[in-house]
Amino acid sequence: MVLGHESSGVVSSIGDAVTSVKVGDRVAIEPGVPSRLSDEYKGGKYNLCPHMVFAATPNSVEGEPNPPGTLELGALVEPLTVGVHAAKLASIRFRDIVVVFGAGPVGLLAASVAKLFGASEILIVDIADDKLQLAQKIGVADFIFNSKTGGGASDLIKAFNGKVPTVVLECTGAPPCIKLAVEILKPGGRMVQIGNAGGDVQFPITEFATKELTLFGSFRYGFEDYKTAVAILDENYKNGKEHAPVDYESLITHRYKFKDAVAAYDFVKTGGAVKCIIDGPE
Template sequence: MVANPSLVLNKIDDISFETYEAPEITESTDVIVEVKKTGICGSDIHYYAHGKIGHFVLTKPMVLGHESSGIVTQVGKGVTSLKVGDKVAIEPGIPSRFSDAYKSGHYNLCPHMSFAATPNSTEGEPNPPGTLCKYFKSPEDFLVKLPDHVSLELGAMVEPLTVGVHASRLGSVKFGDIVAVFGAGPVGLLTAAVAKSFGAAAVIVIDIFDNKLQMAKDIGAATHTFNSKTGGDYKALIAAFDGQEPNVVLECTGAEPCINTGVNILAQGGRFVQVGNAPGPVKFPITEFATKELTLFGSFRYGYGDYKTAVSILDANYKNGKDKAPIDFEALITHRFDFKDAIKAYDLVRAGSGAVKCIISGPE
């Protein structure tokens, strides 16, 4: 037996280190990845603190982690795009290959999705394995090779970056667009960075914390920022944006005031993409929405081509070296931990101690 050290969420407030048997290749297209870097996501913390997100309820132990990169250690005999030693980013959600959602090109909406570190409600079935372990098995087509100049740490950020890619693609963000992003957490900052990479002429990031807004500017993701707690109403927001009404809003908070403000600041015929999850129903300015002929998109995870696009963004961003990179994605990594201290890492992020993106190395 090959040991597979793993970090396991047993129940609310209970995380432990466990050792399982490492996965083995069973299909010709299987790939075994030795995980090297894993980011902590807000959903991980939600399960840790509350045991559920919507209808995903933790009822049995679950290996944590879904934002990971690593090194290929084994490949099935049918694998052609990867070889042992390649650096890869792991796309952590595998749909049913037989679902209508998969066949129609919307596999992120597959009702039978097996998504890493997301509880499985099927009685008697184990939860899908998370990626915070030494060895992780994936189909070849859900791994994306990383360019030489994109580090494994950046590879672990591909998953949340891809959320921003999916949102920008849904909102058809293109060269010259004027974009407003609500929320300066990790997803909001990365979403703003994607909009900028897609060619947006101006990107304003809105939040209630000045230090987060400063980071949005410092990393090169935002051309403008606005503190919605101290800065005033939506008219003041537009004034802070040099009088520009955005034609795209990417809402990454799920907060009712932000949703309402987003509709109010959008230009006529604009596009509104809802990325953040709300805790429940929200009041929505439907008359304003209708009279402006706005378009609303829901955004859930990511779909076909989004992972490769995210890696391409990092590739282009760092092709001339870190010093000449237009966006400093690495600056979002504010905390680093070894695997042996992974529980401490989760507790730090849960405590809200100022971590933007926390990366765990290993297990070695």
């Protein structure tokens, strides 16, 4: 898999048959090309196609201009789409109470989609206070909880003013978070596993069964999700940055020149960034 698949750019040339974009358009790249003959593709789940080619090369370009703002916003479309897909799987609706595990880019973007889909209140869980504070700053968290210092399930619910979540979006893949998600969910609740674990994990199957919870696996995104993400950013910034309900641009905490790309990856590995942008070649 080629690194850097969350990308945007400006169309510099087009072929004779291209009608969806023109030279000079700012575009976000959807970097996946499925087989149009697979059962998964024909069944409307192209993200599950076993022949998917998924990389950073521009095999597939979303034919809509980027939302108002910089090209950096265009690079957020792809991870935002992951949040759109998860929200659809969970059927998030008006008055749902949502807990999001993980205050990285995917977690914060998923929280923003949950709010847009009608969630009444959102609590975000992480082990880094600076990331939790950012979640509040950009407007996606009503409550925050540090699971490293805050305690267990009862403490989390207390931090949520006693509210019991109907939906959990698990974006870490960490076994303690997966276990805690099952413990805090309201009976009949829904959980979407977005984060990837490093291997098999222990799972509280008895509590999961007796609560009649529903667990959804989530892999990338599906039909119409990408266009929905573009529309979300477009709507968010339609009245200008100063009036935007969600400050998506503040998710970008670090920026590097193309010549410093290796240093960018080294820094991201330290865990000190939320979202890091690498400029194109000069």
